[in-house]
Amino acid sequence: MQTKSYFIKRLILFIFSLSLLLTGCTYRMAFGGCAYRVKTGECQRKEVPDADIMAASYTAADKLLRNATHLLRPDYQILVTSLADIDNLEDTTSLGRLIGEQLSARFAQQGYTVVEAKLHSDLIKIPRTGELVLSREAREMGQAQNADIIVAGTYAVGNNKVYVTLKMLNSYNSEVMSSYAYSLPIGPNTSTLLKKSFWWW
Secondary structure: OHHHHHHHHHHHHHHHHHHHHHOOOOOOOOOOOOHHHHHOOOEEEEEOOOHHHHHHHHHHHHHHHHHHHHHHHOOOOEEEEEOOOOOOOOOOHHHHHHHHHHHHHHHHOOOOOEEEEEHHHOOOOOOOOHHHHHHHHHHHHHHHOOEEEEEEEEEEOOEEEEEEEEEEEEEOOOOOOEEEEEEEEOOOHHHHHHHOOOOOO
16 A cells, blocks of 8 residues: 555656756746746756847847937937836846837937936936836926937747847837837847846846
């Protein structure tokens, strides 16, 4: 009887381990989906190649400008925020901040004046979140910094991709002048950039 019980326990353990292996994740805790837990570093995915994040950001910036060509003027000033986590618009990760910085760099390369939000104490939240510009406060914020255009966005973590959505807004009337969406595979670099740090981690 003891041998049979031992065999059943071993079989259950084998089936459970196999199910975890098939998900592509190694769990250190017994709860939470991999799409969520990749943000905390608890879930390690099967390694897939990273996309060129900088090239994707530059392409996104070019697309935003191209789609709004008829609405833009060369003297317009652009304020770019970090991308916000779509599950918590008051938070972001290194990936969200990095994409915001790369968008700013590309707009500057294209000849536009980019307003550096981090230099303004009254906009201290801008580097961390896109919440303000995705709300009714977009107009006031843009006018306060003499920015004609605000570029903001969100990202959502899927099973094996990060889905990015960007919007170019007119700071005077909050009109969406241009938008662009794309995805990035969650390779080792992207996975690291998505991890969030906690005080107990």
